[in-house]
Amino acid sequence: MSPNTSAGEDDEAPRPLARYERHSADDTSFSSSFGAPPKHAGDDAHDHVSHRRRRRRRSSTPDRNHLLYTADEERRVVRQLDRKLVLFLACLYMLSFLDRSNIGNARLAGLEEDLALKPAEYDWLLTAFYITYVSFEWMTLLYRVIPAHIYIFSCVLSWGVFASLQSISTSFSALLVLRLLLGLSEAAFSPGLPFYLSFFYRREELAFRTGLIISAAPLATSFAGSLAWLITRLGLRGPAAPWRLLFLIEGFPSVCVAFVAWIFIPDGPGSAGFLTTRHKRVAVLRLRNETDGQAARQAKRGLDRREMLEVLGDPKCYITAVMFFSCNVAFSSLPIFLPTIIRDMGYSSLSSQALSAPPYLLAFVVVLFSASLSDRLQNRSYVVCFHACLAAFGYAFIALAGSLGWNSRWRYAGVYPAAAGFFSAVTIIITWTINNQPSDSKKGTGLAMLNLIGQCGPLLGTRLYPDADKPLYLRGMSVCAGFMLLVAFLSLALRYTLARKNRRSSTEGAHIELEQMIEDGDDEDDDDDDDDDDDDDDDEHAAKGRQHDLEDLGGDDNSLSSTRLYSASRKRPPSPFQFIL
Numbered sequence: 001m002s003p004n005t006s007a008g009e010d011d012e013a014p015r016p017l018a019r020y021e022r023h024s025a026d027d028t029s030f031s032s033s034f035g036a037p038p039k040h041a042g043d044d045a046h047d048h049v050s051h052r053r054r055r056r057r058r059s060s061t062p063d064r065n066h067l068l069y070t071a072d073e074e075r076r077v078v079r080q081l082d083r084k085l086v087l088f089l090a091c092l093y094m095l096s097f098l099d100r101s102n103i104g105n106a107r108l109a110g111l112e113e114d115l116a117l118k119p120a121e122y123d124w125l126l127t128a129f130y131i132t133y134v135s136f137e138w139m140t141l142l143y144r145v146i147p148a149h150i151y152i153f154s155c156v157l158s159w160g161v162f163a164s165l166q167s168i169s170t171s172f173s174a175l176l177v178l179r180l181l182l183g184l185s186e187a188a189f190s191p192g193l194p195f196y197l198s199f200f201y202r203r204e205e206l207a208f209r210t211g212l213i214i215s216a217a218p219l220a221t222s223f224a225g226s227l228a229w230l231i232t233r234l235g236l237r238g239p240a241a242p243w244r245l246l247f248l249i250e251g252f253p254s255v256c257v258a259f260v261a262w263i264f265i266p267d268g269p270g271s272a273g274f275l276t277t278r279h280k281r282v283a284v285l286r287l288r289n290e291t292d293g294q295a296a297r298q299a300k301r302g303l304d305r306r307e308m309l310e311v312l313g314d315p316k317c318y319i320t321a322v323m324f325f326s327c328n329v330a331f332s333s334l335p336i337f338l339p340t341i342i343r344d345m346g347y348s349s350l351s352s353q354a355l356s357a358p359p360y361l362l363a364f365v366v367v368l369f370s371a372s373l374s375d376r377l378q379n380r381s382y383v384v385c386f387h388a389c390l391a392a393f394g395y396a397f398i399a400l401a402g403s404l405g406w407n408s409r410w411r412y413a414g415v416y417p418a419a420a421g422f423f424s425a426v427t428i429i430i431t432w433t434i435n436n437q438p439s440d441s442k443k444g445t446g447l448a449m450l451n452l453i454g455q456c457g458p459l460l461g462t463r464l465y466p467d468a469d470k471p472l473y474l475r476g477m478s479v480c481a482g483f484m485l486l487v488a489f490l491s492l493a494l495r496y497t498l499a500r501k502n503r504r505s506s507t508e509g510a511h512i513e514l515e516q517m518i519e520d521g522d523d524e525d526d527d528d529d530d531d532d533d534d535d536d537d538d539d540e541h542a543a544k545g546r547q548h549d550l551e552d553l554g555g556d557d558n559s560l561s562s563t564r565l566y567s568a569s570r571k572r573p574p575s576p577f578q579f580i581l
Helices: 045-059 071-101 103-108 111-115 119-135 137-144 148-168 172-187 190-197 203-214 216-235 242-264 277-285 305-312 315-344 349-355 358-377 381-403 408-435 440-454 457-461 474-553
Strands: 065-070 565-569
Touching: 065 071, 065 277, 071 103, 071 148, 071 172, 071 190, 071 203, 071 216, 071 242, 071 277, 103 111, 103 119, 103 216, 103 242, 103 315, 119 137, 119 172, 119 457, 137 148, 137 190, 137 440, 148 172, 148 242, 172 190, 190 203, 190 408, 190 440, 203 216, 203 358, 203 408, 216 242, 216 349, 216 358, 216 408, 305 440, 315 349, 315 381, 315 408, 315 440, 315 457, 315 474, 358 381, 358 408, 381 408, 381 474, 408 440, 408 474
Parallel strands: none
Antiparallel strands: 065 565
């Protein structure tokens, strides 16, 4: 057992080694030791000099490789992060989405009648949330400024209190103020979650983890429909109005979970309490190879103003923001209005609550599958394009079925591809934005811009289904279909733009590498006469460096398993940043 691994933990101790083992960056075979290979009889002087050159390059300070962690250790760390951190964040996101969208179910449970709300006043209750939600999107950047456990605790506690207080509202004005405050507190939390995940995961791992969190939205919506049906049934026989009971039961759990978040949420990979000391260090070191020194700055808080200004002039940020805006027109409107739309198809209020759940259960499964596929293929554009077209088809089918007078069951069937399509597209667009920014400052600024522009979509989406358009709502369905087609077109346009940038970056990188090779060759010729004097010092220096890394990692010579070993260099020339298409 490793000295830093406590008994009773679920990860097994690494198998001891008799000595260090070395391997190159792209070869998993090992030599017998760190020292020079044994000399064979008959080696000529040229082979001896070549060997000394190779040994000097391996052990020199700038390019020295160090054994850091095993593949098994990395898998255990990622598995722990998935099971504990990501699932907990998904639970928090589900609660936040539940509290923002349950006003649609409250409307069917008697909210409008009890507070004597006019249709225009109800629309303002929906719009009020997004006014503050959009205005405070910049708070995404605070994930890099305020310790995460304090920041997330404050967000969850505040929205839980405001959501619960909706249950005692007695007028339109009181409920309007609470919706404004609810939007502010959720704006500080939800939009920045993918940015927070980027502190723990690599670029190629991020889409599936973001999908796990975003998929909590359709799960919350389906859960809300079933729970609203149950609460409405119980509230009919109780002293409190069903809609008041609905706000209280769905809002108060967030208050309790906030205190769990204070204890459980880590500020970064090195402070995760559910990881062993060894695995905390592995979680940090596995990100050292991220482009632009991302992992090396994990412990450093704050933002780079120069990088933030560069993002403001980056055209690709505005393309993804327009895509996000278009998705949010549908993303924000359907969960709120679906129970009403189903009721206007001819179903009772209770049946409408129940029938609004199945489309979101399907969307939950599709989001997870598409996010996993996108990570596996390392492709974002085609996945976004497909799901945008799927959502456009669903909305167009609902509008067509209504205009042709088809049975309401056909219109209800169109809800399934619509929900599955826009939830999946939103997930990949958010991930795509983070993937294509190399540093924390740029990621945070890019995500803030995405949300600041994109979250204006709900201001339009919440007004697409006025009572004057019922029961068919042809205008709202047609507008959503058009915006989803726009998303499909922009995803292909962005792919073309990024592909051109990648080709240009690869060409420049090849020129730099060629110049470096020529320079290294000249340096080798100059240093031939110094080989004998430098070899012993270099080997001693390399040994000290390896020991230093092992001490940082919390292990020793016998603490590494003999499975595949990963290495990272102290200093190496940066490779050109490649955008994910």
